Amino acid sequence: MADDLKELKIELSKNGIFTTTLEELYNWGRKNSVWPLTFGLACCAIEMIATTMARYDLARFGAEVFRPSPRQADLIIVSGTVTKKMAPQVVRLYNQMPEPKYVIAMGACAISGGPFRDGYNVLKGIDRYIPVDVHIPGCPPRPEALIHAFMTLQKKIDEQALAGATRPRHLQKDLPSEFPVPEFGEHDLEPPQNSSVFHEAAGNPLKVIQ
Amino acid sequence: MMGQAEHPWLTVAGLLIGGVAFGFTPLALAWLWAKVFSPQKPGVEKNATYECGLESKGDSWMGFGASYYLYAIVFLVFDVEAVFLLPFAVAFTGLSLGACLAMLVFLLLLVEGLVWAYGKGVLAWV
Numbered sequence: 001m002a003d004d005l006k007e008l009k010i011e012l013s014k015n016g017i018f019t020t021t022l023e024e025l026y027n028w029g030r031k032n033s034v035w036p037l038t039f040g041l042a043c044c045a046i047e048m049i050a051t052t053m054a055r056y057d058l059a060r061f062g063a064e065v066f067r068p069s070p071r072q073a074d075l076i077i078v079s080g081t082v083t084k085k086m087a088p089q090v091v092r093l094y095n096q097m098p099e100p101k102y103v104i105a106m107g108a109c110a111i112s113g114g115p116f117r118d119g120y121n122v123l124k125g126i127d128r129y130i131p132v133d134v135h136i137p138g139c140p141p142r143p144e145a146l147i148h149a150f151m152t153l154q155k156k157i158d159e160q161a162l163a164g165a166t167r168p169r170h171l172q173k174d175l176p177s178e179f180p181v182p183e184f185g186e187h188d189l190e191p192p193q194n195s196s197v198f199h200e201a202a203g204n205p206l207k208v209i210q
Numbered sequence: 211m212m213g214q215a216e217h218p219w220l221t222v223a224g225l226l227i228g229g230v231a232f233g234f235t236p237l238a239l240a241w242l243w244a245k246v247f248s249p250q251k252p253g254v255e256k257n258a259t260y261e262c263g264l265e266s267k268g269d270s271w272m273g274f275g276a277s278y279y280l281y282a283i284v285f286l287v288f289d290v291e292a293v294f295l296l297p298f299a300v301a302f303t304g305l306s307l308g309a310c311l312a313m314l315v316f317l318l319l320l321v322e323g324l325v326w327a328y329g330k331g332v333l334a335w336v
Contacts, residue, residue, distance in 0.1 A: 026247070069261050070261055070263075071261055089263035089264060090263070092255055092263045092264075092265075093262075093263040095253060095255040095256060096255055096256050096258065096261055096263075098256075099248070099251055100248075162247055170248070170249070170251055171247070171249070173249075176253075177251035177252065177253040177256060178253035178254070178255055178256060181255070
């Protein structure tokens with residue numbers, strides 16, 4: 001049925017008739033006005049700032065409105081090294097954002113700890129505590145890479161269904177609205193990762209470095 | 211035509227209803243959309259007053275130091291004085307005796323405040 005409709009839509013568009021669905025229209029609006037949180041952690045943040053400025057101009061994608069409050073933001077760009085001291089604050093900020101919300105982990109540090117992975121005080125990837133939508137490698141990634149990540153996120157938003165099993169988190173009543181904030185334990189953050197979010201790859205050679 | 215003659219306000223009533231509907235329909239649609247596709251999901255942190263990632267400490271119902279009223283008074287003395295002295299000086303040659311006296315009385319009042327502040331020891335360099 002859905003395929004039939006899709007074919008019909010293509011057929012109609014060939015004849016100059018534009019059709020759309022409420023869902024497509026909604027997602028089109030959403031993906032073109034993502035408001036990121038004004039939030040930078042390290043050197044990647046400088047690249048993020050450059051991305052918003054005239055030369056790279058993130059405004060072309062409707063995302064120039066960096067909000068100073070998580071209450072008004074849709075997207076948190078974790079741009080830089082997340083220290084264990086900072087991790088609870090990042091999770092708390094994410095919790096304070098309204099749904100639907102997205103996360104871009106920018107740079108080697110944010111996705112894995114990067115060059116500081118062996119450090120005692122650096123979190124080995126923010127995906128241990130919050131669900132990351134797009135990971136960008138690089139140290140730091142160039143603005144083009146952030147724009148690419150942003151376009152990937154837009155694509156993801158565009159494909160989100162409003163109903164059915166694949167609908168976003170906030171439409172699923174049984175899922176909690178907040179993620180547990182880690183606390184400072186004797187040696188490490190407690191818990192070291194949120195197992196409902198973080199799934200370590202099987203046979204991960206880096207597993208020994210915990 | 212008949213109704214118009216009998217009830218001259220019918221058009222206005224129609225416009226009023228139309229206008230209210232024009233305003234409220236988008237609001238109602240937005241409310242309905244929020245109800246269906248963006249249900250509220252509150253949480254302890256999401257509803258917290260402070261929103262910068264840090265937890266707020268202590269109680270916001272605390273006393274504030276009242277000693278700053280002295281700064282307010284001294285500021286008022288000098289600020290009001292400066293605001294009125296400049297036009298007074300500019301218009302001085304064209305002023306009548308009454309206006310000049312009124313201004314001097316006003317200045318005296320402000321200087322009195324300064325004397326009070328001096329007597330109280332507010333101006334002493336700490």
